[in-house]
Amino acid sequence: MNLLKKTIALPRGFRGAGIHAGIKKDGEKDMALIVSDTDAAVAGVFTTNPVHAAPVKVCRRHLPGGRARAIVVNSGIANACTGRGGLADARAMAAAVARRLKCPVESVFVSSTGIIGKRLPMSIVRAGIDTLLARLSPAGGRAVSEAILTTDTRPKRCLVRLRIDGRPVLVAGMAKGAGMIEPNMATMLSYLLTDAAVQPAALQRGLQQAVDASFNRISVDGDRSTNDSVLLLANGAAGTRPLKPGHPDWPKFLAALRAATEYLAREIVYDGEGATRFVTVQVRGARSDTDADRAARAVANSLLVKTSWAGTYPNWGRILDAVGYSGARVVEDRLSLHYNDVPAVRRGIAAPTPIRRLQKITAGREFNVAIDLHLGRGQATVYTCNCTEEYVRINV
């Protein structure tokens, strides 16, 4: 297995296009289309927010059909909190694509990302779909990965090469997301495309596992979005036997999926709005994994912790404070904390490490905070970033 970072190529049987249709006023690309030449098996994971966007509602309805021919996406407007009218718009996007591909509307999936509460300009969207269909190309992956962005500073894409049944197979991944990012999905869209053949139920389980270990472990600002969607299409164009548990190469496929989603999830944190540091928060020794998760998320989402990381001072007091109020069981004089492998706290009080040694670590572009509660075997990891003045400027 071979993960190529910052690289995109569409697997066999996929074509794509990305254009500026006119939804964004700044001339940036704002619509994308991915088409599989044949029916692909499809898996999807979506936001758990009960307030969710029209395209998410459409995807949820289409997913049980089990087949996908296309994904149509717009950026700039989220089509969330738009009521029945917005739902009709999202359906119309799917229907317009389905009509031209001569496939059932249930085989077309829809995503939107951008501002909440605004209706889509449907004449622009319809014209955009016509243009996208005309521009579809096997080399269109790059344009797609650009057209799905909003406040991102760069596209996030990767390509995994592996062999299934002895044949070369690709898993292509792309994602967008930089704010409203919190575990359990984010304002985040991600599309994974493979020319492997995969049994549909296995595809869904495999995707869910990969998402739990990647996109659900990142946090930029603790805000869970209305539009989060991850879609995985497997069209079998590589001519391999359908993958499922029991197939000798199934673990290899899962590993590829996990590598791609983990890479993309980390890329989202690296590109967190205004972020300049990537921080891995590891909690161990909790009474349960749930407790560890609570503690890790409280730290990763603490505004005071995140702003302290905008400077270079190793302000571990704020971290212990967040662990304290996380809801996890905590006994103060058992707490320990390391930055990378250097002790900062032992038994709830400052370790005798010189502050300059810690400061060297927390001034870095990337570091680990390892917290041990010394109460059990529960553990959890969350990836997060710092909160800088730039974050505020972006979100005003």
Place this chain on the structure above:
Amino acid sequence: MNLLKKTIALPRGFRGAGIHAGIKKDGEKDMALIVSDTDAAVAGVFTTNPVHAAPVKVCRRHLPGGRARAIVVNSGIANACTGRGGLADARAMAAAVARRLKCPVESVFVSSTGIIGKRLPMSIVRAGIDTLLARLSPAGGRAVSEAILTTDTRPKRCLVRLRIDGRPVLVAGMAKGAGMIEPNMATMLSYLLTDAAVQPAALQRGLQQAVDASFNRISVDGDRSTNDSVLLLANGAAGTRPLKPGHPDWPKFLAALRAATEYLAREIVYDGEGATRFVTVQVRGARSDTDADRAARAVANSLLVKTSWAGTYPNWGRILDAVGYSGARVVEDRLSLHYNDVPAVRRGIAAPTPIRRLQKITAGREFNVAIDLHLGRGQATVYTCNCTEEYVRINV
């Protein structure tokens, strides 16, 4: 009843002092002492964070004694996460005051606020206590209210005049707190002093009710602190009969307590680190008060909502998003939202109010966000502020 804002005077039988002892390096006042000439009944409410500071541990142990002669406070260092040594320091602060006042150590209460994880410079603290004792004065309230501050831009103080048993009585209040502010207490210290006589159990219940309706309803950044403490001393120097439920003036006293704590709580939000707007988040129509509380706090603590309030655009989409992920039961197409009394959302979608009209409200120094879930009778209110670049600058 008469609430005088920004005013402080110590009730009869109290003396106070505030000085620069040398804990803070910038020359600002950093130690305070309040003394009651006679034993006062005492009530206290403290942080619920299991990681809490040594002075909070000391106060919790002294509270069952039911009597207070003094409160000694330092700012600059929180004496939190300092282990046994820190606990010994906090005890030594109480003991030094008790020795000089010739009272039991259990009658002396201690507070600290400032950076977590650092030990107090005890020789400076001891010398400070000597100076404070020498400077005690009935006019010392102003100096006390200044010496307890950290990142606050101004002291928070008020004075309530009322009549109990026909005699004039004072309730004096002061508070500090500007960051790490979240409902269920905050990095917040508040002292309430009265010359009324109050039965101890009634005093504690009265304080808890007042705190629940005031300090527990504010949020600056969602971080619950290690040091939150509210202490209420009633020394009876006004010569009134002990207040308790059944006394005809008991409701009047509760109202005075509530007026003082509400005023101080709002002052803390107004002085929120970097804050330029005061926002009241009201949720009604929830299935339960608990659900309403969840929704209101999710909105008040959403980083994206708070940063949107740094600008002037009425970004209600982010508010609905936060209500959605709050954990409260939500049916999207029943949601309504008003800014002040102007509708922004009806049945989950944009109301036909011109955006400029909403913008006029959200550009103001103070406004209300009223969210109706239309599912029941549960309601809750939280007071909060916006998050500006200045917040980040302060906390780096």
